[in-house]
Amino acid sequence: MSKESSAPLLKWRSPVGISPVQSFLRLFHAAPIVLILLAIVAWSSWYTVPSDSVAVLQRFGKYQAEIPPGLHFKIPLGVDVATILPVKRQLKQEFGFYTDNATNPDQYSDTPEEESPMVTGDLNAALLEWVVQYRISEPTKYLFAVREPGQTLRDVSESVMREAVGDRTVDEVLTIGRQEIEAEALILMQQLATRYEMGVSIDQVQLKNINPPAPVQDSFNEVNQAQQEKERLINEARRDYNRVIPLAEGEKDQRIREAEGYRLKRINEAEGDVARFNAVLTEYQKAPEVTQRRLYIETLQTILPDVQNKVVVDENMQGILPLLNLNRQLPQPTSQEASQ
Amino acid sequence: MNRFLLIVAALVAYLLFNAFYTVGEAQQVILTQFGKPVGEPKTEAGLKMKLPFIQTVNRIDKRVLEWDGSPSDMPTKDKLYISVDLFARWRIIDPMAYFLRMRDERSALSRLDDILGSETRNAVAKHELIEIVRTTKDRIPLKDPILLENAEATKGEDSTPIGSLVPIRKGREQVEQEIFKAAAEKVKVFGIELLDIRFKRINYNDSVQPKIFERMISERRQIAERFRSEGNGEAARIRGNMTRDLNRIQSEAYRKVEEIRGEGDAKAAEIYANAYNQSPAAAKFYEFTRTMDAYKSIVTQDSTVVLSTDSDLFKYLKEAGSPSTTQ
Numbered sequence: 001m002s003k004e005s006s007a008p009l010l011k012w013r014s015p016v017g018i019s020p021v022q023s024f025l026r027l028f029h030a031a032p033i034v035l036i037l038l039a040i041v042a043w044s045s046w047y048t049v050p051s052d053s054v055a056v057l058q059r060f061g062k063y064q065a066e067i068p069p070g071l072h073f074k075i076p077l078g079v080d081v082a083t084i085l086p087v088k089r090q091l092k093q094e095f096g097f098y099t100d101n102a103t104n105p106d107q108y109s110d111t112p113e114e115e116s117p118m119v120t121g122d123l124n125a126a127l128l129e130w131v132v133q134y135r136i137s138e139p140t141k142y143l144f145a146v147r148e149p150g151q152t153l154r155d156v157s158e159s160v161m162r163e164a165v166g167d168r169t170v171d172e173v174l175t176i177g178r179q180e181i182e183a184e185a186l187i188l189m190q191q192l193a194t195r196y197e198m199g200v201s202i203d204q205v206q207l208k209n210i211n212p213p214a215p216v217q218d219s220f221n222e223v224n225q226a227q228q229e230k231e232r233l234i235n236e237a238r239r240d241y242n243r244v245i246p247l248a249e250g251e252k253d254q255r256i257r258e259a260e261g262y263r264l265k266r267i268n269e270a271e272g273d274v275a276r277f278n279a280v281l282t283e284y285q286k287a288p289e290v291t292q293r294r295l296y297i298e299t300l301q302t303i304l305p306d307v308q309n310k311v312v313v314d315e316n317m318q319g320i321l322p323l324l325n326l327n328r329q330l331p332q333p334t335s336q337e338a339s340q
Numbered sequence: 341m342n343r344f345l346l347i348v349a350a351l352v353a354y355l356l357f358n359a360f361y362t363v364g365e366a367q368q369v370i371l372t373q374f375g376k377p378v379g380e381p382k383t384e385a386g387l388k389m390k391l392p393f394i395q396t397v398n399r400i401d402k403r404v405l406e407w408d409g410s411p412s413d414m415p416t417k418d419k420l421y422i423s424v425d426l427f428a429r430w431r432i433i434d435p436m437a438y439f440l441r442m443r444d445e446r447s448a449l450s451r452l453d454d455i456l457g458s459e460t461r462n463a464v465a466k467h468e469l470i471e472i473v474r475t476t477k478d479r480i481p482l483k484d485p486i487l488l489e490n491a492e493a494t495k496g497e498d499s500t501p502i503g504s505l506v507p508i509r510k511g512r513e514q515v516e517q518e519i520f521k522a523a524a525e526k527v528k529v530f531g532i533e534l535l536d537i538r539f540k541r542i543n544y545n546d547s548v549q550p551k552i553f554e555r556m557i558s559e560r561r562q563i564a565e566r567f568r569s570e571g572n573g574e575a576a577r578i579r580g581n582m583t584r585d586l587n588r589i590q591s592e593a594y595r596k597v598e599e600i601r602g603e604g605d606a607k608a609a610e611i612y613a614n615a616y617n618q619s620p621a622a623a624k625f626y627e628f629t630r631t632m633d634a635y636k637s638i639v640t641q642d643s644t645v646v647l648s649t650d651s652d653l654f655k656y657l658k659e660a661g662s663p664s665t666t667q
Binding site: 058059060061062063114115117118119120121122123124125140143144145146147148151152155156158159162163166167168169170171172176177180196197212213215216218219220222223225226227229230231232233234236237238240241244245248249251252255256258259260262263264265266267269270271273274277278280281284285288292293295296297299300302303304306307308309310311312313314315 | 363384401403481504538539542543544555557572576579581589608611625649657
């Protein structure tokens with residue numbers, strides 16, 4: 001802001017009619033201020049729209065146009081107002097928890113712990129954390145149809161999530177029904193967003209942590225443990241079964257095979273015996289008496305040498321008892337068989 | 341003189357500046373003249389003119405507005421204290437009536453507080469908790485196949501089986517509608533249109549919570565207990581199967597073994613019989629040889645054998661005999 005550059009202004013302003021000295025002095029002081037003001041005006045008549053956004057331009061409050069990304073001109077001094085909306089960016093709202101460094105002011109609430117408790121359809125309680133992904137789809141509606149669309153979306157989301165959870169059992173909420181809840185909440189939110197003309201489109205509803213309330217947590221864990229225990233008991237019983245039954249099957253086979261061996265042995269032996277018998281029989285039939293007598297004598301010859309007590313009595317002798325030493329051998333088998 | 345002109349010009353400029361005002365897209369404007377509304381409300385957005393200084397601009401929002409109630413505790417029909425948090429959408433459709441009755445939004449919101457608060461209390465007191473919690477009347481819940489295979493057998497405290505939903509007659513949406521209808525009528529006179537209301541949060545009151553938790557714990561314990569007894573039962577069944585199968589296998593083995601052995605014995609007997617029975621001579625010879633064999637094992641070392649001299653073997657011990665007398 002040098003004096004030289006303000007010279008044309010001096011000439012232009014001087015005909016106003018105050019004495020030249022006075023006006024010179026005044027403008028000498030005023031010039032920098034005027035220049036600064038002009039610079040601000042010039043500066044504020046340009047604006048850039050980032051590539052992920054559009055700007056909504058209002059002139060004297062009236063909607064003019066949606067301005068695409070780029071550098072644009074507007075009438076300064078509050079005549080034109082451009083509101084920049086990140087329409088291509090996916091925005092996120094968190095419920096029941098929060099992550100730091102959020103740029104979207106609607107991303108989390110100050111009291112996330114109040115958002116998560118819910119009552120389920122079997123009158124139990126559960127704590128939910130979830131995320132809603134959305135996009136500004138219609139900038140004019142987003143700006144002009146609803147005041148505070150972000151906060152409205154938060155309320156809608158909480159309401160809808162409780163509606164979905166309220167129709168489900170605690171087990172569905174905690175485990176098996178998660179996807180269903182996400183899908184239902186998404187549909188309900190989309191419907192409400194359309195009905196409220198909020199100018200947003202809901203892309204996704206994701207459930208994060210779902211927990212039973214802290215005092216109940218232990219008993220839920222107990223159920224899991226009991227489930228494991230059940231498996232363990234059954235497995236142990238199966239182990240016992242598997243240890244015993246296949247062994248018994250094997251032993252069964254073993255005994256059957258042994259019996260088969262016995263059968264084979266019996267038959268073979270019988271056949272052997274018979275073969276021998278038949279052979280001898282053939283010879284016997286050729287000379288029966290001699291053979292029989294020979295066999296008899298041979299047999300006695302085999303037996304008798306080993307017998308320690310042998311008594312030979314005369315055929316006319318009547319009592320043989322005195323000859324026997326009964327004290328020595330009490331259970332005395334009197335071999336009457338030998339006398340044929 | 342110049343100074344005077346300058347002041348006049350400044351005044352004119354100020355007047356002109358004051359004669360214009362803008363109406364935003366989201367706004368409607370009521371002009372007042374010394375506090376009294378003048379003309380129709382301006383609902384079109386853009387640059388407008390008015391009498392400077394004399395007329396004042398009162399901006400009223402045209403958008404859908406939010407009323408977010410603060411959570412308040414109230415009893416349900418089944419005497420459960422719950423904390424209910426509601427929100428409502430509303431907008432100003434008759435700005436003149438609104439302006440005359442309300443002047444500003446703060447008083448409108450507090451009026452909504454009163455009306456919606458009392459209607460909510462009425463509606464909640466008329467319904468049981470479950471009517472506010474649930475929405476879909478005939479929904480059949482998914483059941484965890486592992487967790488609840490015998491769920492019908494296990495009843496909760498209110499004789500509702502664990503894992504099923506408490507039945508309802510109306511449901512959340514209808515209760516919301518009741519509140520909405522009652523309140524919508526009452527706010528109409530303020531130039532306000534109530535668009536809808538929804539329950540945002542319904543929670544157990546702090547005093548009720550421990551009881552609910554106790555019930556949940558006892559329910560879980562039931563389930564856990566059932567798992568354990570199912571485990572023990574199934575294990576016992578498996579062990580029973582084991583004993584049964586073991587007995588079956590062993591007895592089958594016994595039967596089979598005896599059959600086979602019998603078969604062997606029978607076959608052997610048949611073979612012997614066939615051989616020994618082939619002729620009377622064979623039978624006689626068999627009897628003889630078999631007897632001889634038997635002697636070998638019957639007469640042992642410690643037997644006492646008494647032999648008469650008329651036996652075949654010792655008959656020659658007494659006399660040689662004549663060849664004619666043999667036999």
